[in-house]
Amino acid sequence: MSEASTPAAHPANRRGTARTRLLAAAAKRFYADGVSATGIDAITAEAGVAKMSLYNNFASKADLVMAYLDARHEEWLDLYRRRLAAVSDARSGVLAVFDAYADHADLAYEHGFRGCGLLNAAAELPAGHEGREVVRRHKEDVESLLAGHLGALLPDRPEEVRTVAEHLAFLLEGAMARAGLEGGGTRLRHARTLAAGLLDRL
Structure with missing residues (x-):
């Protein structure tokens, strides 16, 4: 050749x-x-x-920014899929979402962990920017994953599934914000413990 x-x-x-x-x-x-x-x-x-x-x-820096946002979404999904591959029930599936966020915090960063890269980018983009829509869809996807696992856990309680999924999504995002400010994944691991306790009370 x-x-x-x-x-x-x-x-x-x-x-x-x-x-x-x-x-x-x-x-x-x-x-x-x-x-x-x-x-x-x-x-x-x-x-x-x-x-x-x-x-x-x-085509431009703006095009690169959009590719970056898409890549961040795929990066998180890969972390989630790896966690999900090791679980065998719906409860563990919910917690796999939290574990994937903690894995994200544990990655090596030049200046340390600064929180969700997607939200950080969205905060810099003007209202109406298509990049903010990418970030919004990512967060909706995460909540949908939580709802999917909860639906398997609570098959006869659809209203409660939606409520608990939103509750867990808020817990997750709040923990991510605090973890970003503190520069580590401790808050995310605490959030996982809180989520596990909530699931045990369902």
């Missing part, structure tokens, strides 16, 4: 590699420094690519 035909040398693969590096760099810089404070030069320097590579992969 010639060098030109190897996967590493194929133009599409080079673009894919650059895109992956740019998304990783954006994730690191946006989370550490904020979306507004992070310029294109900082991202390309972090990624180790030329500025033209960014515009070959993303």
Whole structure:
């Protein structure tokens, strides 16, 4: 096989590699420094690519921000799926959502844990920005996951399922906010304990 035909040398693969590096760099810089404070030069320097590579992969910084938000959502879903793979009942499924949030807090961050990257980004975006809709859908998805597990736990109590799912979502988001301020996952683990106690009383 010639060098030109190897996967590493194929133009599409080079673009894919650059895109992956740019998304990783954006994730690191946006989370550490904020979306507004992070310029294109900082991202390309972090990624180790030329500025033209960014515009070959993303139409603009705004396009990169949207890709970052989508990637954060998928990153959390991956943490959740890993936790869910190890559980065998609906109660544990609810707690897997809390565990995934704690896993998120335990990841290595340049300046430490600063809370939910999606909410941090949304706070910088103006009202009506499509990125805020991405974040809103993510939070709705998390609540829906909780409701799905609760529905299996309380199959004959649909009204209570909706109420408890919202209650747990509020508990989770409040714990995430406090954990972000405190720089660690302790509040999230406390929230999990509170959630477990609530489930035991249902």
